[in-house]
Amino acid sequence: MSSKTISLERSAYERLAxxxxxxxxxxxxxxxxxxxxxxxxxxxxxxxxxxxxxxxKATFLRLREEEAALQKDRAKRLWGEG
Structure with missing residues (x-):
């Protein structure tokens, strides 16, 4: 892997560190x-x-499941698919 040398101001280096x-x-x-x-x-x-x-994490997973159920219901209404 190749590398490059760069110069940073001390404040930028400290923020990066x-x-x-x-x-x-x-x-x-x-x-x-x-x-x-x-x-x-x-x-x-x-x-x-x-x-x-x-x-x-539990909230994210619950919201994801709820959104999937809403999308499935929406598809049923639009296309009549089960």
Missing amino acids: AAKRPGESFSDVVNRLTQKDQPSLMEFTEVLSPEAAEDL
């Missing part, structure tokens, strides 16, 4: 922070207590 997770390289940080896709909300559960993270 602060964003670095354990075991993550600076390249990993840059890639994570500049990804074009929206990050999953589940990534933010690491700042929550384990109980709050589980509650949030």
Whole structure:
């Protein structure tokens, strides 16, 4: 893998270093922070207590199931499919 050397102001370096997770390289940080896709909300559960993270995960899963049921009902109404 090739590499490039870049120069950063000290303040930029400090912000980048602060964003670095354990075991993550600076390249990993840059890639994570500049990804074009929206990050999953589940990534933010690491700042929550384990109980709050589980509650949030359960809520996400419940909402996903409810949305799937709504889509299925909508399809039945539109196309008469079972």
